[in-house]
Amino acid sequence: MYEIFVLGQLMEEDKHGYLISERLKHAVGPIRKISSGTLYPLLSRLVNNGWVSLREEEHNGSRARKIYGLTEAGRNRFKEQMASPLEFNTDAELIFHFKMSYFHHVPKDVQLACLEQYLEYLTYNLKYVTSLSQMMSTKEMEESQRFHVLRMLDHRKHVLEADIGWVRSEIKQVEQQIDR
Template sequence: MYDLFVLGELMIGDTHGYQLQERLKRAVGPVRQISSGTLYPLLSRLVEHGWISLRLEEQEGGRARKIYKLTEAGRERFFELMVSPLDYTAETELMFHFKMSNFPYVTKEVRLASLEQYLNYLQHNLKYVDSIVRMISSKKMDERKRAQVLRMLDHRKHVGLADAEWVAKELERVKAAEE
């Protein structure tokens, strides 16, 4: 998943690891921790695969800065990841956001496919929430607990509906946009 983020950032141009780490921290938000222990092994793996290259840039009075550059193989890998279907996992929302931030580099068809896949994911989750509501409503359980679980599920449903509405509007906007 972070492969797509790094390759997408390098579509903009060469950069150093610290800058990538700072951008990644902003992209994933304040709750998820992205350490050097996460990023630098990923960068090493991307170099090993030939998707990015590394050069050392000498710094005055300090150690050399590692500068990363996207290779042609990395560009191909980026496009493969952009067209690959979204998996239904705990990381689906973040992966969608990574894809969406890279929409300027792909065709309208790829953007539409990503939006449609995410909308399907959201609709799948909404169906799941409805099925859990039906199940809990028919189960024998403490009424206070049932009421609170149903409130929690109502929250999930409202968030999912709002997200699905936004994605549907974005789909229409992208469809109507000129290439």
């Protein structure tokens, strides 16, 4: 899941592992924890696959920094990852956010495909929440519990509807852009 983020970071410029780690921590937010045991094995795998290069650079007389850079194969891998379909799983929103932050590296058709896939994901979830609300309305349960469950589902519905509206607006904006 973090591969797209790392490759996207290296599309900008070469970076040392600590900087990539700090940016990843900011990108995932304050709740999700990213350990060195997640990032550095990923960087090693990317190097082993030939997608990322590694060099050491002296830093203020202390231990040498490992600097990671993107190879041509890594650029191709990044473009493949950006064009790959969004999977409907618990990480879909985060992956969408990663991809969207790197839209400036891909053509308009890839941006639109990503937005359309996310719209499909949101619509799928909205249909699920709506059907669950209908089911809970008729399910036998304590009335106070039903009330709170339906409020929770109503909240989820409103959030999804707002997200759907936002994505539709983004699609219109991208459609109006001149393709580069």
